[in-house]
Amino acid sequence: MRILHTSDWHIGRTFHGVDLLADQASALEAIAALVAENEVDVVVVPGDVYDRAIPSADAVTVCNNGFEAIRAAGAVIIATSGNHDSPARLGAGSAFSAAGGLHLMTRVSEVDRPVLLGDEHGEVAFYGLPYLEPETTRAELGVPTARSHAEILDAAMARVRADLGARAVDGTRPRAVLLAHAFVVGAEATGSERSISVGGVETVSASAFDGVDYVALGHLHSPQTLTDRVRYSGSPLPYSFGERTHRKAVWIADLDAAGLAEVRCVDLPVVRGLSQLTGTVDELLEDERFTADEGNYVSAILTDPVRPQDAMRTLQTRFPHMVHLEWQRPEGSADLHYGERVRGRSDLQIATSFLTDMRGEPTASELRLVERALSAAVRENELGEPAALEEIA
Structure with a gap:
């Protein structure tokens, strides 16, 4: 049996305010093409199909078109x-x-109810673990005192192993594939993922998944191999400039x-590259x-000595x-560093310069008021006695 592992489609996501639906549609078409080209039997998507709990109508259309293309590819x-x-929404109508041919495994109560698919060697059991938030799933999994993701995942995996054991014939269990959405120890985040830590330890050990033949992980956005059988596929598109050097696959x-x-890695085509540029x-x-x-999608750091107007347009x-x-204030320019500008100047000179910059050159009477205020402030600092208002006036 041949399995294609992809994840974290995040359909409906925007990139610095730019709609990515067209790019996401292209990425799903590329995945469907790989399915046909490589005669893939099963495509697994462990989590974050959509980017938000209530996707837009356009996002649903793009996702459904992607599912249909993959299914049509075989x-x-x-x-x-x-x-x-x-x-609840992703699993509606499951x-x-x-x-x-579209199996949506979103219920915590059904983590030990696999999708069974067959090939010439017999059955393969596909188990799906939706994202398991400790606060909302510990009671359902029978571990009411659990606080960490590791404890919750252990409880879910105990159910998976028990079901696999019950399916064993003559001591031989079926081959098994697990889909899970988690942050596994040793993996590296890209910066575009949302944290899954809520009141507990967010990471889990790769050994928590012992007992199955392949673990298809979702959540992190770059392809990663934790062990030969435990892997992240990453997202099909980059979702931050921190991912600009990643090869999506x-x-x-x-x-x-x-x-x-x-297991082999197959690169996905670049829909649109990312560039970070620096210059005036x-x-x-x-x-x-x-x-x-x-x-490409471009992020630029401007080094002009003065902030340019309407630079984006x-x-x-x-x-x-x-x-x-973004504009980066040039380094080493003395006129732009406040400490350099005020070194050796008196408090009165600094205050006078400030008033001149803000509202024009102060009058002689205004300067006398400023001088009295500064003297009163110095005296208060030295003696710890606040100056009376009439002293300043």
């Missing part, structure tokens, strides 16, 4: 909910969708009669070395997909 789909999407895992036979507005507009970045004439901009 694969059964098994998906769970994550910490972004809603188990009994009907299963008849068409899926895992294709083959099961033989004995269990996991081979004129340099970014004119320098040929930025030509390759013109079609100006730069979008060359980089139409620029989404983020």
